Amino acid sequence: MFLFFKKSCVYLAAMFSSVVLLAGLSSMALAEKKDEKKKESQAAAGATLASVKKAGFLKCGVSQGLPGFSSTDAKNNWTGLDVDFCRAVAAAVFNDPTKVKFTPTSAKERFTALQSGEVDLLSRNTTWTASRDTALGFDFAGVTYYDGQGFLVPKKMKITSAKQLEGATVCVQTGTTTELNLADYFKSNNMKYKHVAFETNDEVIKAYEAGRCDAFTTDRSGLYSTRTKMKKPNDHMVLGDVISKEPLGPVVRHGDNQWGDIARWTVYVLVEAEELGVTQGNVDAQKKSTKNPVVRRLLGLDGELGNKLGLDNSWSYQVLKHVGNYAEVFERNLGMSTNLKIERGLNALWSAGGLMYAMPIR
Amino acid sequence: MKSLTHWLYDQKVRNVLIQIISLLVVFGVISVLVYNAATNIKSQGMATGFSFLQSKSGFAINQLPIHYTEDSTYFRAFLVGLVNTIIVSFLGIVTATILGFLVAIARLSQNYILNRLATAYIEILRNLPLLLLIFFFYFVVIRSLPLVRESWHISEVIFLNNRGLYLPALIHEPGSWIVVVAGIAAIILWFVYSGYVNRYQLKTGRRLAIWPVIVASMVGVAVLTLLIGTPFSWEFSKLGGFNFNGGIVVSPEFLSLYAALSCYTASFIAENVRSGILAVPKGQLEAARSLGLKRSVTLRKIVIPQAMRVIIPPMTNQYLNLTKNSSLAATIGYPELFAVFGGTVLNQTGQAVEVLAITMGVYLFLSLTTSLVMNIYNKNTLLTER
Helix, strand or coil: CHHHHHHHHHHHHHHHHHHHHHHHHHHHHHHHHHHHHHHHHHHCCCHHHHHHHHHCCEEEEECCCECCCEEECCCCCEECHHHHHHHHHHHHHHCCCCCEEEEECCCCCHHHHHHCCCCCEEEEEEECCHHHHHCCCEEECCCCEEECEEEEEEHHHCCCCHHHHCCCEEEEECCCHHHHHHHHHHHHCCCCCEEEEECCHHHHHHHHHCCCCCEEEEEHHHHHHHHHHCCCHHHEEECCCCCCCEEEEEEEECCCHHHHHHHHHHHHHHHHHHHHCCCCCCHHHHHHHCCCHHHHHHCCCCCCHHHHCCCCCCHHHHHHHHCCCHHHHHHHHCCCCCCCCCCCHHHCEHHHCCCECCCCCC | CCCHHHHHCCHHHHHHHHHHHHHHHHHHHHHHHHHHHHHHHHHCCCCCCCHHHHCECCCCCCCCCCCCCCCCEHHHHHHHHHHHHHHHHHHHHHHHHHHHHHHHHHHHCCCHHHHHHHHHHHHHHHCCCHHHHHHHHHHHHHHHCCCHHHCEEECCCEEEECCEEEECEEEECCCHHHHHHHHHHHHHHHHHHHHHHHHHHHHHCCCCCCHHHHHHHHHHHHHHHHHCCCCEEEECCEEECCEEECCEEECHHHHHHHHHHHHHHHHHHHHHHHHHHHCCCHHHHHHHHHCCCCHHHHHHHHHHHHHHHHHHHHHHHHHHHHHHHHHHHHHHCCCCHHHHHHHHHHHHHCCHHHHHHHHHHHHHHHHHHHHHHHHHHHHHHCCCCC
């Protein structure tokens, strides 16, 4: 019995090692092959565009519900500034703004969703920071909304400035630059505070409304937007203080420069069109009759910009036809005609005292 | 030597062969996954490695069992999360066990109302999703408790409001270690003495009273404290600005998570305990009764020790579940490991693979440790067969 055992042990050991060797070699060969394939796809710009075209729709990461930026309306349609940017890119690629699949992501999940390829484009009020641009492996395509962090407080607290928040408890969402700015602000002003961090914005609002916190902090646009969701919006006010710079914009994966260019120049087309007075309403007429060389280049009548991006030459016309220019997108989602009533402020054109400035399209 | 085909038909060889193949498949799948993740991360230019643990965290945490500031490292933040997980799990396990035993005994009792109440408790709690319970406790707690300025209080010493439970903190002054040492010595004395009482009872059949020793030692410690001038003082919570300052704060996030985890797990433990008690042969009970043992003594000395053997293995499962379930705290803002490390740190650094690997490793370690302790305990309570 023992002898048999010993004998079979030797056999087994030999067999085991040979199988392991074989498996190891074959998996290495397989991996190498895959590696080559991967390198090809990574190096060749256009992998994302090709996969988007092949799928027939754009996978766009948006927020889980921030009125004015990305939220669903009563009929379950996505609306908002970030949503319209997704539609603009879809219009550029497909000449059809409906070819978008929206993926709602939490602040925490959003980067993993983009890194893993679950979405092609992240348009989710995401702040452009150096570490996100570098360490996370992303490229920011531009700024669609210049924001800053502020505080929402109940009116009955009779506070007028954030400097009076010494010792306050502040509610905040985890996984945001907000959390870091909050710490920086109180530290630089030598004030003490307590904070409670929740995973989703909805939990933050519920806790704030229940009086768990004295103040709620996030980007000011988010505060205005969140306030409309509250039971008694008029009991709360946004303090005047702006404690950080929050340039929000669309994000793509680092490495596919063509896709990055498409997103970047879509932003500029929206802004440039506003500057040139090209609107959703007059874009057809302009296309037919304009003699202005700048407008002709914007609409792709002259030059080969669209082709160089790997798109149809009329891509920018498609964007404006289906989505409109930046001013129209802003007014539709955030402006005076909406519940949010946000003024253009920093988001006005550079020529009107804001920061919106498109690089020359030529 | 047997021919190859013959050899392949050998049952033993086949069994081993199947095992080797499955091992290889598992190993292969894992290595492909690891390889894929590594190449993808590399090709996207994402940061890798564990050096991020030494960088400054820059964010605050609202329950700090150990020292931590915004200037501390991510590793320190990890430790804070870990300790918070251990605190809530440990307290949850203790409470769930006690509550579970009580509910189980109530469910087995002859008292109709008690019996029905216990049944209702078990059936309601174990059939609700835990996340729902946590939300329920949290929002009920913070909505039903008063605001800071309207706090409930017990003679201005203990305050309760929707920001938490405020208790006075004990401040140690020089010389306090003497009292601490004396206190520990007193507790050791109780154990030694009760051991002696048990042995004495076995030998003579007479049971000595324990309480005089307890009272005497407590008086002793109290007198000692007074003699060296009471080297303690209390720090009371005071209302200042927005919140109470000073003292000890127990956050509503902790309270509701702790309550939800304990109540939920207790309902499962209660059923385990009930099955354990019912598994004790009826003859044992009848024998105890015929010896004239009181009901409480029968329960403590005859039923529970035998029931433990049936109870321990499924109860270990419940302990592990409780520890793992504590990760749901992220939703209500209790800063445990998953919320702090798997949430905030993951997001600030973007190093999902490393952070999640560490987090999984830690939960695995915690679970295996709990298992190990319970297995050792189980071995000690096993029936020694003669």
